[in-house]
Amino acid sequence: MTQAAYQYRFYPTPEQENLLRRTLGCARLVYNRALATRIEAWKERHEKLNYTHTSTLLTQWKRQEEWNFLNEVSCVPLQQGLRHLQKAFTNFFAGRARYPRFKRKANGGSAEFTKSGFRYRDGEVYLAKCQEPLAIRWSRPLPEGVIPTSITVRLTPSKRWYVSLRVNIDVEPLPPSDSKLGLDLGITSLVALSDGQKLDNPKHFQAKQRKLRQAQKALSRKQKGSNNRHKARLKVARVYAEIADARRDQLHKLTTQLIRENQTIAVEDLAVNNMVKNRKLAKAISDAGWGELVRQLEYKAKWYGRELVKVDRWFPSTKRCSDCGHTIKKMPLSVREWECPECGTHHDRDTNAALNILAAGLAVSACGASVRPE
Numbered sequence: 001m002t003q004a005a006y007q008y009r010f011y012p013t014p015e016q017e018n019l020l021r022r023t024l025g026c027a028r029l030v031y032n033r034a035l036a037t038r039i040e041a042w043k044e045r046h047e048k049l050n051y052t053h054t055s056t057l058l059t060q061w062k063r064q065e066e067w068n069f070l071n072e073v074s075c076v077p078l079q080q081g082l083r084h085l086q087k088a089f090t091n092f093f094a095g096r097a098r099y100p101r102f103k104r105k106a107n108g109g110s111a112e113f114t115k116s117g118f119r120y121r122d123g124e125v126y127l128a129k130c131q132e133p134l135a136i137r138w139s140r141p142l143p144e145g146v147i148p149t150s151i152t153v154r155l156t157p158s159k160r161w162y163v164s165l166r167v168n169i170d171v172e173p174l175p176p177s178d179s180k181l182g183l184d185l186g187i188t189s190l191v192a193l194s195d196g197q198k199l200d201n202p203k204h205f206q207a208k209q210r211k212l213r214q215a216q217k218a219l220s221r222k223q224k225g226s227n228n229r230h231k232a233r234l235k236v237a238r239v240y241a242e243i244a245d246a247r248r249d250q251l252h253k254l255t256t257q258l259i260r261e262n263q264t265i266a267v268e269d270l271a272v273n274n275m276v277k278n279r280k281l282a283k284a285i286s287d288a289g290w291g292e293l294v295r296q297l298e299y300k301a302k303w304y305g306r307e308l309v310k311v312d313r314w315f316p317s318t319k320r321c322s323d324c325g326h327t328i329k330k331m332p333l334s335v336r337e338w339e340c341p342e343c344g345t346h347h348d349r350d351t352n353a354a355l356n357i358l359a360a361g362l363a364v365s366a367c368g369a370s371v372r373p374e
Contacts (some may be wrong), residue, residue, distance in 0.1 A: 002171050002303060003149075007164045010136040017161075019129060023073040024109035024155060030058060030070070031081040032102045038089075051086040058082065074128035076117030084112075106233070108155035118151050125151060125163065134163060143169050157237040173305030177263040182358025184317065184350050185270065185293070187284045191254070192350030194358040199254065204246045205287040212239045247289050255296040259306050266361020267294055268317065269310040309361035321345060322355035 012020060034054040041047040058078060061067045070078065091097040103109065119126040124133035125148075142148075148165040155161055182194035190201035205212075215236045222229035258265060272291040276282040294310075301308040311317070320327045326342035336349050 001168050003166060004169050004171075005164045005166050006140070006142055007162055008136045008139060010134045010161050010163050012134065012161055013132060016127075016130055016132065016134070019073070020111070020127075020153060020155070020161075022069075023077055023111050023153075025105070026070050026073050027077045027081045027111045028103045028105065028109050030061075030078045031085055033061070034058070034082055034085055035100055035102060038085075051082055054082045054085065055079065074113065074117050076113050076128060077111035080112040080114065106157060108157050108159075110152055110154040112150060112152045114150050118148075120148050120151075120165075125165075127151070127153070136163060142167065156241060158241040159234060159237075160241070171303045173303075174260060176305075177261065179262040180264040180266075180358060180362065181258065181262040182266045182354040182356070182361060183258075184353040184357055185268065185288070185290045186350055187281070187288055189350060190288055191293075192348075192354045194351070194354040196351055198350065201288060202246070202250055203284075203287055204243050204250070205283065207246075208239055208243050212236070212243075215239050247287075248292070251289055251293050251296060255293060255300055258297065259300045259304055262306070264307045264309065264361070264365065265297060265301065266309045266311055266357050266364075267297065268315070268357060269313045270294070271313060307365060309365050311357050311360045311364060315356070315360055317353040317356040317360070318349060320352075320356050321347065322352050322359070 034057065037054065037057060038049045041049050058070075062070050085100060088097065088100040092099050113127060117128045123138075123142075125136060126133050142165065146167040146169060148167055150166045152164040152166075153161070154164065184192040186192060187201060189198040191199045193199070215232070219229065219232040219236055222232050270290055272285065276285050278285075297308050300306070316327050319329070319331045321340040321343065323345045324340060324343040326340055328338075328341070331338070331349070337347065338349065339346050
């Protein structure tokens, strides 16, 4: 049994939008108030508060007259927001994320409804305190016989409404294949394959950069707090949404094709968060979406019975000859082709790296150990 989320766009009625906006606002308010309380408790008394403490505080807040509006929306998203805050602190102390930050209204927001906060009946979704079902655009059907375990409603900065249904499904593994592939991620070519192919980088941000620049310049000229500034901010958000949608769609198609055609895929374990600290390459690396590409390969390989092998990031895949194994000392980014001084083989930089990554990945798969430079 595998957990999956199916996301759809929906179009709320004026009554539903009013209720959902109030729900998102209350959830954001409770989250921010709980975060501020936890920060204050630690700074003043060195006291660590957890979910139980903040849940008790939420009950007290609801009883206060100035906070009475919290009772007008479903209590489920408010409690889920406190659980998300607890998870954020857990991830921070485990070193997996940065310190939790306050939520902003301009970012839209989200609200999660568990089973007690919604009804799913005859293919229609009814949220708590909503009399009518959501007008969902079913771009693809849910698997037959499944019932959502939780539902998340999200409002994007571009003012588009989405609903995400989490379900438990059985995924049938793909038929076994003998194909093995090494991937070298890059900027000029998004992916260089060990079979010699190179897949172009669409550069979605660069394609929309002029349109985005014009929208941002128009936004900068608007007076703060005015209605025209609000309209201009929406135009900027919509351009960003176009870029993100195009990138996500292209990466899903690419990763699905790679998983279907290959039994074993080897990639480098890149530290993308560290690489984007390079001012000259940060925009290009972020636009390529390397982290999202590897993330999709990971879960799709697990779903469909494929093997994804991550090679140590310090393995000298670019500087090592894939024929004789000789490793040169330096390889500047400007060098795209080179000849091995040991055996004289002419190499394309990216294809040679993909071949080395494949060889190292097969070694890791066979030995169960990390591959480190000699």
